[in-house]
Amino acid sequence: MYQYDEYDQRIVDERVAQFADQTQRYLAGELSEDEFRPLRLQNGLYIQRYAPMLRIAVPYGNLNSKQLRTLGHIARKYDRGYGHVTTRQNIQFNWPRLEDVPEILGLLAQVQMHAIQTSGNCIRNVTSDPFAGVAADEIADPRPWCEILRQWSTFHPEFAFLPRKFKIAVNGAKQDRALIHAHDIGLDIAHDAAGALGFRVLVGGGLGRTPIIGEEVSAFVPWQQILNYCEAILRVYNLHGRRDNAYKARIKILVKALGVEEFARQVEAEFIHLKDGPSTLTQAEIDRVASRFDDPLLAPLPQDAGYRAHLAQDKAFAAWARRNVRTHQVPGYASVVLSLKPYGVAPGDVTAEQFDAIADLADRYAFGEVRNTHEQNVLLASVREAGLFALWQQARELGLATPNIGLLTDIISCPGGDFCALANAKSIPIANAIQDRFSDLDHLYDLGELELNISGCMNACGHHHVGHIGILGVDKNGQEFYQVTIGGSQGSQAALGKVIGPSFAAAEMPDVISSLIDTFVDNRHDDERFIDTVRRIGVDSFKTRVYAERNARLEARETTNA
Amino acid sequence: MPEIIKNGRVQSDDWQVLRLAEGEAAADAVLPAGHVIVPLATWQARRAELLPKAEAGTLGVWLAGDEDPAALAADLPALPVVAVDFPKFADGRGYSLATLLRTRLAYEGELRAIGDVLRDQFFFLLRCGFSVLQPREGKYTTAQLEAALASLRDFTNPYQGAVDRPEPLFRRQPRSPRQEDAAR
Ligand code: SF4
Numbered sequence: 001m002y003q004y005d006e007y008d009q010r011i012v013d014e015r016v017a018q019f020a021d022q023t024q025r026y027l028a029g030e031l032s033e034d035e036f037r038p039l040r041l042q043n044g045l046y047i048q049r050y051a052p053m054l055r056i057a058v059p060y061g062n063l064n065s066k067q068l069r070t071l072g073h074i075a076r077k078y079d080r081g082y083g084h085v086t087t088r089q090n091i092q093f094n095w096p097r098l099e100d101v102p103e104i105l106g107l108l109a110q111v112q113m114h115a116i117q118t119s120g121n122c123i124r125n126v127t128s129d130p131f132a133g134v135a136a137d138e139i140a141d142p143r144p145w146c147e148i149l150r151q152w153s154t155f156h157p158e159f160a161f162l163p164r165k166f167k168i169a170v171n172g173a174k175q176d177r178a179l180i181h182a183h184d185i186g187l188d189i190a191h192d193a194a195g196a197l198g199f200r201v202l203v204g205g206g207l208g209r210t211p212i213i214g215e216e217v218s219a220f221v222p223w224q225q226i227l228n229y230c231e232a233i234l235r236v237y238n239l240h241g242r243r244d245n246a247y248k249a250r251i252k253i254l255v256k257a258l259g260v261e262e263f264a265r266q267v268e269a270e271f272i273h274l275k276d277g278p279s280t281l282t283q284a285e286i287d288r289v290a291s292r293f294d295d296p297l298l299a300p301l302p303q304d305a306g307y308r309a310h311l312a313q314d315k316a317f318a319a320w321a322r323r324n325v326r327t328h329q330v331p332g333y334a335s336v337v338l339s340l341k342p343y344g345v346a347p348g349d350v351t352a353e354q355f356d357a358i359a360d361l362a363d364r365y366a367f368g369e370v371r372n373t374h375e376q377n378v379l380l381a382s383v384r385e386a387g388l389f390a391l392w393q394q395a396r397e398l399g400l401a402t403p404n405i406g407l408l409t410d411i412i413s414c415p416g417g418d419f420c421a422l423a424n425a426k427s428i429p430i431a432n433a434i435q436d437r438f439s440d441l442d443h444l445y446d447l448g449e450l451e452l453n454i455s456g457c458m459n460a461c462g463h464h465h466v467g468h469i470g471i472l473g474v475d476k477n478g479q480e481f482y483q484v485t486i487g488g489s490q491g492s493q494a495a496l497g498k499v500i501g502p503s504f505a506a507a508e509m510p511d512v513i514s515s516l517i518d519t520f521v522d523n524r525h526d527d528e529r530f531i532d533t534v535r536r537i538g539v540d541s542f543k544t545r546v547y548a549e550r551n552a553r554l555e556a557r558e559t560t561n562a
Numbered sequence: 563m564p565e566i567i568k569n570g571r572v573q574s575d576d577w578q579v580l581r582l583a584e585g586e587a588a589a590d591a592v593l594p595a596g597h598v599i600v601p602l603a604t605w606q607a608r609r610a611e612l613l614p615k616a617e618a619g620t621l622g623v624w625l626a627g628d629e630d631p632a633a634l635a636a637d638l639p640a641l642p643v644v645a646v647d648f649p650k651f652a653d654g655r656g657y658s659l660a661t662l663l664r665t666r667l668a669y670e671g672e673l674r675a676i677g678d679v680l681r682d683q684f685f686f687l688l689r690c691g692f693s694v695l696q697p698r699e700g701k702y703t704t705a706q707l708e709a710a711l712a713s714l715r716d717f718t719n720p721y722q723g724a725v726d727r728p729e730p731l732f733r734r735q736p737r738s739p740r741q742e743d744a745a746r
Contacts, residue, residue: 161657
């Protein structure tokens with residue numbers, strides 16, 4: 001992963017000093033609540049339902065073992081023994097004390113980490129494909145571009161107080177795994193007709209209250225100009241985005257109001273002045289940044305006979321390999337997803353012991369590096385085939401080998417009402433109840449790939465709109481209810497799910513999911529995925545059955561009660 | 563007398579900012595005596611009358627966040643002061659207005675941040691080309707402003723280019739690729 005140089009380190013150290021001073025002035029009453037709020041938010045510090053929450057930046061999800069051990073230490077010393085992987089590849093701690101935050105940031109700085117711009121109305125942590133650099137379908141490695149964007153956006157003086165938060169994602173593969181359609185700017189690495197590298201630029205995607213799929217503003221921006229082009233987009237947004245209503249302040253609303261053509265025209269008018277200016281990237285800078293990623297040099301290895309023998313002999317290992325192991329660019333290697341979705345645990349939670357243990361696994365099997373995925377799991381990007389069996393055995397003991405990646409129980413869930421002050425409803429207990437209902441692995445495998453996403457409110461941190469099944473916590477007369485959507489999807493065919501009808505009480509949710517699954521199974525062609533069945537037969541059959549079965553249940557209950 | 567930060571020092575200052583009362587017509591505003599910064603609308607309504615004052619160095623113009631600095635393009639050489647108003651410190655339009663004034667319109671005179679100008683944004687304001695920072699009168703004590711001077715140097719070597727240092731870090735400083743400091 002990217003190794004800081006002296007400039008990177010100094011900026012992070014200076015930030016620690018700056019924030020320590022700000023916190024101290026706040027505690028001394030010199031800074032008002034309102035004045036301190038954006039400062040702490042731009043350092044990832046929220047005041048939550050029960051305690052502050054500290055969100056730590058994990059640039060495009062990349063972490064090394066040393067950093068993991070520091071996170072473990074922080075979890076133990078300043079939190080209640082665990083942290084949480086977010087849907088934006090970051091790490092959150094739910095229980096630090098405000099007074100301790102400067103000290104925590106100091107510890108993070110020692111391992112080249114920080115919490116800069118993980119919240120607030122600024123450019124947030126750049127996210128990308130967790131399989132960057134190792135994916136078999138990669139066009140170009142997005143990480144150096146992410147790092148260049150990270151540096152450019154860090155303390156960008158013009159864009160520190162945007163109308164609203166601003167998220168950039170970069171995809172470098174044929175299959176988009178970075179959700180670029182759901183970001184304020186989505187950059188898609190592409191080649192033009194002459195074979196030159198550049199970016200297709202999408203703008204105005206986003207989930208939240210008004211979910212919108214991003215639209216193309218430029219079919220191709222040459223790589224040299226990408227910072228200039230982003231600056232043009234940000235300036236148009238900074239000047240013209242709405243500031244009168246926080247719910248209408250995202251760039252997607254501006255793009256919709258102007259129409260994408262007019263928006264693109266304004267960006268172009270700005271870009272003309274910036275093109276070839278000082279921020280134009282050079283080959284030397286790209287090479288320098290790329291060279292600071294100390295990726296292991298992987299020579300192709302012959303197929304490992306032992307691995308294949310274990311696959312043939314051990315059914316449980318084979319099941320794990322099928323679900324949690326992915327093809328690598330280099331023969332003889334594989335990528336391994338450690339599941340943070342064992343049953344009965346908040347999706348994405350990592351205990352202090354697991355942080356340490358993942359660090360050990362990374363050192364032993366994966367060149368000391370891991371990546372957080374937006375599905376809230378942890379990826380070991382490069383593992384020798386020969387090491388997979390031993391890795392699996394150890395991961396299993398650590399509770400990190402649930403063979404459910406991409407299946408119904410690999411649920412994406414925001415922290416919801418158990419932690420988040422904005423929540424309408426809890427999300428973790430719903431996730432756990434569904435995992436409980438579908439705990440039979442053979443059944444899960446039969447159902448095939450299915451993405452179920454849960455958000456505790458409209459802010460959609462759990463990406464419910466793009467789940468094949470999406471669950472949204474809503475408030476109904478002060479009660480926690482859940483609205484269900486189906487047909488959403490992420491990736492190159494990104495689509496927003498459709499609401500199936502009136503919302504449900506928490507206790508009904510496992511039955512509702514069962515009705516959806518039964519409809520799918522009855523209508524499924526061969527090995528069709530859930531999402532493909534929904535696309536083929538439409539939402540109505542699902543809807544009809546869900547509500548018919550629900551009414552039957554309610555009637556049955558009334559009869560028993562009568 | 564209000565205190566401002568200019569040239570890295572706390573100074574007292576005699577410029578007054580004219581703000582129109584609600585419903586007050588730009589053309590009717592009564593100008594106080596002395597150095598005054600008027601709203602763009604007043605400038606536009608009474609340009610012929612005010613131009614000599616500007617040329618004499620006693621009148622400047624301020625812009626609100628939704629005003630286009632290009633409206634002043636022809637007048638910039640005559641204006642001793644242009645100010646940009648921050649109605650709330652979290653309203654960041656002023657950063658882009660300042661950037662446009664300095665880069666697109668090549669304004670070289672005094673550029674003032676007025677309104678809700680707070681010390682924790684001083685660094686960003688200077689980077690975007692403001693040369694004078696004018697917090698609301700009474701917002702800070704002189705001692706607090708003196709202490710805030712330190713925050714002008716919060717970051718030694720920012721990554722990106724901006725008005726103060728147009729070149730990004732990778733053009734300003736030689737940054738080493740991995741091999742050269744692998745031993746560290
Ligand atoms: S979706 Fe809502 S409840 Fe869930 S974490 Fe985000 S803001 Fe909180």
